[in-house]
Amino acid sequence: MSGTYLGMPSFPEAAGKAVRDETLRGNLRHATHTIRDKRAKAVSELVDWPGLREAGKQIKDRTLRHLDDYLVQLEKSVTAAGGTVHWAADADEANRIVAELVKATGEREVVKVKSMATQEIGLNEALEAEGITAYETDLAELIVQLGEDRPSHILVPAIHRNRGEIREIFARTMSEWGRPAPEGLTDAPAELAEAARLHLREKFLRAKVGISGANFMVAETGTLVVVESEGNGRMCLTLPETLISVVGIEKTVPTWQDLEVFLQTLPRSSTAERMNPYTSTWTGTTEADGPKNFHLVLLDNGRTATLADEVGRQALRCIRCSACLNVCPVYERAGGHAYGSVYPGPIGAILSPQLRGMESEIDASLPYASSLCGACYDVCPVAIDIPEVLVHLRERAAGRGGRGHRLEKAAMKAAGWVLNHPAVLAAGEKVASKTRGLHPKRLPGASAWTDSRDLPELPPEPFRDWWKKNRT
Amino acid sequence: MSSRDLILARVRAAVADAPEAAEVSRDYLTSHTADDPAAVLDLLHENLADYRALVHRTRPAGLPALIARLLAQRGATQVLAPMGLPAPWLARAAATRIDDRETSTAQELDAVDSVVTGCAVAIAETGTIVLDGGADQGRRRITLVPDHHICVVRAPDQVVASVPQALPRLDPARPLTWISGPSATSDIELDRVEGVHGPRTLEVVLLEG
Numbered sequence: 001m002s003g004t005y006l007g008m009p010s011f012p013e014a015a016g017k018a019v020r021d022e023t024l025r026g027n028l029r030h031a032t033h034t035i036r037d038k039r040a041k042a043v044s045e046l047v048d049w050p051g052l053r054e055a056g057k058q059i060k061d062r063t064l065r066h067l068d069d070y071l072v073q074l075e076k077s078v079t080a081a082g083g084t085v086h087w088a089a090d091a092d093e094a095n096r097i098v099a100e101l102v103k104a105t106g107e108r109e110v111v112k113v114k115s116m117a118t119q120e121i122g123l124n125e126a127l128e129a130e131g132i133t134a135y136e137t138d139l140a141e142l143i144v145q146l147g148e149d150r151p152s153h154i155l156v157p158a159i160h161r162n163r164g165e166i167r168e169i170f171a172r173t174m175s176e177w178g179r180p181a182p183e184g185l186t187d188a189p190a191e192l193a194e195a196a197r198l199h200l201r202e203k204f205l206r207a208k209v210g211i212s213g214a215n216f217m218v219a220e221t222g223t224l225v226v227v228e229s230e231g232n233g234r235m236c237l238t239l240p241e242t243l244i245s246v247v248g249i250e251k252t253v254p255t256w257q258d259l260e261v262f263l264q265t266l267p268r269s270s271t272a273e274r275m276n277p278y279t280s281t282w283t284g285t286t287e288a289d290g291p292k293n294f295h296l297v298l299l300d301n302g303r304t305a306t307l308a309d310e311v312g313r314q315a316l317r318c319i320r321c322s323a324c325l326n327v328c329p330v331y332e333r334a335g336g337h338a339y340g341s342v343y344p345g346p347i348g349a350i351l352s353p354q355l356r357g358m359e360s361e362i363d364a365s366l367p368y369a370s371s372l373c374g375a376c377y378d379v380c381p382v383a384i385d386i387p388e389v390l391v392h393l394r395e396r397a398a399g400r401g402g403r404g405h406r407l408e409k410a411a412m413k414a415a416g417w418v419l420n421h422p423a424v425l426a427a428g429e430k431v432a433s434k435t436r437g438l439h440p441k442r443l444p445g446a447s448a449w450t451d452s453r454d455l456p457e458l459p460p461e462p463f464r465d466w467w468k469k470n471r472t
Numbered sequence: 473m474s475s476r477d478l479i480l481a482r483v484r485a486a487v488a489d490a491p492e493a494a495e496v497s498r499d500y501l502t503s504h505t506a507d508d509p510a511a512v513l514d515l516l517h518e519n520l521a522d523y524r525a526l527v528h529r530t531r532p533a534g535l536p537a538l539i540a541r542l543l544a545q546r547g548a549t550q551v552l553a554p555m556g557l558p559a560p561w562l563a564r565a566a567a568t569r570i571d572d573r574e575t576s577t578a579q580e581l582d583a584v585d586s587v588v589t590g591c592a593v594a595i596a597e598t599g600t601i602v603l604d605g606g607a608d609q610g611r612r613r614i615t616l617v618p619d620h621h622i623c624v625v626r627a628p629d630q631v632v633a634s635v636p637q638a639l640p641r642l643d644p645a646r647p648l649t650w651i652s653g654p655s656a657t658s659d660i661e662l663d664r665v666e667g668v669h670g671p672r673t674l675e676v677v678l679l680e681g
Contacts, residue, residue: 013662027661034662051500065493068483079647087476139668140659156659163660193668205578221644231616231655231670238612238647239578249479256644260636261500267598270656274519275598278670279650282611286647288574289611300475304482310490314657322574 008153008340010365010410013126015334017340019304024160024335031159032326038272039323040377042143046264050368057383060317063219063252064307070219077222081284083294088246090170090301095126095299098211098244102132105242113226113233114138116244116320117299119151119342120355123211132147134211135177135203137232139196146173152336152344154322160335170195178202200232202469210236210291214247215319216262217296220255223283224296227266227276237280243291248299250307250316264382269321302355311392315350317382322347324376324386331384339366342430346376350389358397364407366416367393502636504597509628512596516631517678519599524666525674531681535624535666539588540564542622542675548585548655552614556607561588561624572610581617587671589615592648592675593641594625597634599650601625601676604642612649621671627680 008014018024063070071215074086078447088094102110110127112134124145126136136145143158144151147169151157158166167187174181179199185191212233216225224245226233237243253259267276272317285294307313325331325345338346340362341352349370353363367390370376376386459466473481496503505512520527530538543551543565551567562569570576570584591601601623603609615621625631632638642648655670666672 031662048500052499055496055498055500058494062493062496065487065490068480071480071483079563087474087479089475089478093475098587137669138659143659149519156662158659159662166660173610184658189663189665192660192665193657193665197668201582205582205671218644229655230657233670234612234649235669236615238616256590256639258496260639262636273523273652275595275600275650275652277523277652277656279648281644281650283645283647286605289605290613290647298479298481300479302487306478307483308486313486313490397608417574463590 008360010361010414011334011340011369012410012413014338014340014362015330015369015417017314018338019333021335023162025333027160027162028332028335031156032332035272035326038267039326042268042272042274046268050266052261053381053383056265056319056381057317058254059258059261060382061314063254064250064313066314067249067252067307070254071249072216074219074222075298077219078284078294078296079222081200081222083222083296085283086295086297088297088299088301091409092119094121094246094297094301095297096125098123098246099127099130099132099313101242101244101295102209103130104414107132107210109133109203109207110209110211110239111137111203111207112141113210113212113228113236113238114141114157114343115211115246116154117213117248118211119377121246121299121301125244135200137204137236138228139193139232142196142200143169146170150337151342154320154326154343154345154347155325156322160337163189163192166192174199177319186465191302200235204232204239205233207236208354209242209244210240212236212243212245214245214251215266216259217247217252218256219252221283223256223281225259227263228282229271229277231278234278234280238290240291240295242295244295244297246297246299247364247446248301250302250303250318264330266321267372269323269379269381271317273411284463292309302357305357306351307355309354309392312350312354312389314384315354315467316349318347318351320347321380321381323379323381327375327379328370329373331374334369339369341366346386346390346432347384350386350393352366353397354394358393358407361407363408364397365410365414367391367397368411368417402422408466425433492607497533501634503633507632507633509631512633513627513631513678513680514643515624515633516596516599517592519596520653520676521599523599524656525599525653525676527676527678529678529680532679535677535679536560536562536564536678540566541621543586543588544566546586546620546673548620549633550584550586552581552584552587554589554608554610554614557588557590558608561646572614574611583616586620586622587614587618588622588624590626591625591630593638594631595633595635595638596631598652600638600650602638602642603649603651604646605648606646612647613649615649619671620673620675622675622677624677624679627678632643
């Protein structure tokens with residue numbers, strides 16, 4: 001994985017800066033709390049949520065156990081449906097394949113659907129080096145691209161920006177990339193969305209090459225699935241003549257029926273909706289509808305190394321819903337950039353060091369970017385035991401000793417930041433104790449799952465205060 | 473060694489010692505709704521409206537007048553139609569009918585006001601309509617580029633309660649578009665805004681009987 005941001009400091013250093021940025025913390029707090037509450041409500045509508053969660057976990061585990069067979073089956077199905085399959089062992093190879101496919105069309109610009117895989121391999125930068133301009137068309141990705149910024153959330157990459165900042169970015173930079181922002185643009189979300197619509201429409205209507213990822217690939221049928229909200233995905237998937245999809249090998253599911261699980265759990269976990277506004281599925285090419293050429297690039301880039309780790313491989317179940325980010329107290333305070341990867345938050349803390357290896361300071365420190373509170377495991381729709389993997393990776397980081405003196409220091413510093421962040425921790429405890437009477441005894445929602453679980457009772461005063469009174 | 477063989481070899485080595493995975497237990501419901509067509513249709517109506525689709529109900533005799541009225545309210549002068557759209561649906565419309573053709577350009581579609589289609593199936597629990605490119609639905613792009621989409625759902629035949637009931641009725645070999653409410657974004661402070669790139673107005677007609 002080549003996605004390490006250049007010169008990225010270790011997690012505690014980056015997080016230390018981020019927690020002092022009040023705008024960032026305000027933006028993040030507002031956003032994560034909004035989505036967190038909505039998600040709980042969307043999930044409580046399905047009384048069989050625990051069954052769906054278990055089935056999702058089992059489908060993914062079974063796929064991973066026989067991934068070689070399913071990949072060969074997928075290749076056969078896609079090819080039979082008129083697509084071409086390419087295999088990329090690492091980021092460089094994937095980028096080279098895509099650049100060559102684009103050049104073969106004679107085009108010099110492409111439109112892109114938001115995709116974590118292409119972020120991970122640094123595709124836009126690789127294409128730029130070959131003289132090809134990649135236009136991000138998801139609103140949040142557009143905000144990040146125009147702002148020469150980095151994504152900080154899996155689902156909402158510009159979550160760290162508020163409307164005022166977005167207005168300023170659009171007004172200042174849209175003209176450099178195409179149609180300028182309308183005169184007198186305000187910071188009303190509807191106006192900002194309209195500005196993006198006008199700016200991008202001219203690009204969609206002339207685009208000859210589209211690039212996407214995929215949320216799922218069905219081995220049995222060769223079908224790819226993209227889940228989205230805005231319609232930019234549909235534009236890129238259907239208007240161009242050539243479509244190139246870059247997809248991690250772990251996105252495979254065996255059967256068409258398996259989608260019934262994930263199309264219920266993914267939208268509710270990610271945007272807290274019963275269903276996202278648009279889902280597109282396609283199988284190879286279709287006569288007289290959509291792209292005439294379809295290429296699928298199957299990406300390894302550290303995934304098989306992750307698969308080899310018996311504890312860590314469960315990270316490959318991830319369906320990128322981002323629910324774990326929204327409940328994480330560390331993510332909420334540190335922000336996505338501190339994780340130094342396109343995969344931030346709890347899932348990033350276990351995925352990035354496994355995909356990239358633990359040689360860099362940032363990767364050695366990521367397993368410590370957690371308080372191990374377990375909220376991420378509770379919300380995960382495929383039941384990834386993130387705390388278990390974090391502890392496992394801490395052992396690996398600590399075991400690096402010897403040559404890794406520098407890394408060990410980074411790891412210890414990270415542990416210190418989380419375990420010993422007294423201002424944040426103590427403030428939280430005090431508020432919790434003072435408002436004890438107001439706390440619900442049970443989780444909200446009417447499902448069997450929440451009915452059978454109690455919230456832990458809060459102590460009358462924080463341990464720190466008790467210690468101060470009684471022992472000092 | 474090709475990258476294909478390399479990746480497959482790495483996968484095999486990685487899982488060589490892994491225990492066999494459990495059979496998938498499909499211990500979840502295939503529907504969350506009572507098996508009553510009227511209740512399922514009401515739920516579809518409610519969930520479509522909750523995600524800002526405009527929902528109308530009519531019987532076959534009232535459909536041509538309803539579609540004509542919806543187009544007139546939008547001031548539509550041109551209406552895009554798939555080749556297999558039943559002729560009576562647009563019989564009373566004042567707007568000029570434009571056929572879905574392979575040769576039309578994206579710019580031409582952009583100049584059209586409205587599009588009218590049927591659907592393959594509708595899912596009540598999620599408020600979703602699914603298009604499969606059938607004769608009364610046309611190419612994927614015609615329901616994407618124009619700003620106003622009217623979709624007719626035949627009840628009860630095309631209405632199911634849940635996602636698990638919808639998938640077996642759909643052919644994965646065809647390109648599918650699942651639509652739940654109009655285009656929307658939550659990318660700005662997680663405030664939901666309807667209408668970014670797809671149609672900003674989605675009207676669903678529930679055709680009963």
